[in-house]
Amino acid sequence: MEPLIRVKNMYKIYNPGENEVRALDDVSLEINQGEFIAIVGHSGSGKSTFMNMLGCLDTPDSGEYFLDGKDVANLSDNELSDIRNHKIGFIFQGFNLIPNLDALGNVELPLIYRGLGKQQRKEIAGEALSKVGLENRMDHRPNQLSGGQQQRVAVARAIAAQPPIILADEPTGNLDSKSTIEIMNILKDLHKSGRTVIIITHDDEIANQVDRVVRIMDGKIVSDSVNP
Template structure:
């Protein structure tokens, strides 16, 4: 399996010195192309800091992070932004949709920033919304949709330009159990199509939906297993 993500001896230290906090403490990790990984940990475990590193939203105090073989550890903000646009589709717990825009317009928005032409971005957005089962809701605004539907719009926005990595931060955290199952089902189907999926969660039930489970505690990886109970969608 070809390496997609490689984290080498990464530390993230806040308040260096006597009162320092090691949010990440010598973390090393490899994720191959086409894997489905859950990173699980309780509040304060370091999982959110690790997500920010993997998503090129932050840089390590020490150590290296390679994405597609490129060292992205100490890039400038602009360089990291370029990498995020090319490589990563984000799904956030809070949906992050713009209330005044339709589902289609919400999905199109990041493509505008990436310089995608009008016809192409409209086609990409329509295809993405259809893929998540919202082909009939493209003209609806967020307040006209359920929480589960809003999260599907967020997924469509993340996958519209087919980024290599789908990075989901507590993707079912604001949803009821029925909507949560629907979202996990969609994510599993995207994985089955060949996408690399990384879910950050505190919920063991969500983590057990992934093929590989990495547990982090006190800034360190304490276990990394292939899930023996994984069920294909």
């Protein structure tokens, strides 16, 4: 069976020449549909660069990237945008919510780019917020929500369009321990429902809760193991 994600000999080099930085240095990785995986590394390890590649937010200098059987390494910005909109739900450490929109409006936003009508958008966004336990906070703006609630809005936004891949960049990095447990439980439920969930993290406690751990250091994958 073709893997959902196949990366082969991927390089990303900044400042080519004498002072070059190999953010990704000959990286190869396969991720199957339905996996629950953490990509783990310290600051400067290359994990954020790798996340940008996996999320089609950036393109490699060389190497292959096949997503769901399609070669995406050399697509145009518009083509990459279309893939992001249909294939990947993003959850960021900083929430990335629009301050002047309420929770419902924030979750609706990516659905606009899918061309959905207003009523349909509201229904889908409302369902997504209910799934993360915020059915009573839909009309609240980000500054009226706790950090954990803001991250749940971000999760709802990521899952509203039901993308097959959830890509979470340090999703618990700005949260207290209670909110961290809540967000991890939501991600586990998403995995159980059939989504492929990829978490980018530096935190071994988070990595211990997934099925597979890929460790990256100095732009290279140094280990790939299954959690017992």
